[in-house]
Amino acid sequence: GEKIAGADSLVLIEKFQTPQAAVSLRGRGVLRICWHLGSLWRALGIFSFLPTFLADGLYWLVAKCRYHLFGCVPAGWEATTAARDRFLP
Numbered sequence: 001g002e003k004i005a006g007a008d009s010l011v012l013i014e015k016f017q018t019p020q021a022a023v024s025l026r027g028r029g030v031l032r033i034c035w036h037l038g039s040l041w042r043a044l045g046i047f048s049f050l051p052t053f054l055a056d057g058l059y060w061l062v063a064k065c066r067y068h069l070f071g072c073v074p075a076g077w078e079a080t081t082a083a084r085d086r087f088l089p
Helices: 026-037 041-049 052-070
Strands: 011-014 022-025
Touching: 011 026, 022 026, 026 041, 026 052
Parallel strands: none
Antiparallel strands: 011 022
């Protein structure tokens, strides 16, 4: 509730609508997603033990430099309806 209300970035909700629901924001959320992806991504997920300020600091650093690091989104690209339905407005 309160944790999500002011969020202006990535929000991961695991085990949604169960008593074990867990919310991860920004950097910690990315690391948890990597953990769930498995394979080589799981190696990054191991770092989810980092203190929040470090995980978020890395998150903001990558966010600031993402176009330089990964390139930009091609013009005219749109997410599929199935992908859009997985995100909140």
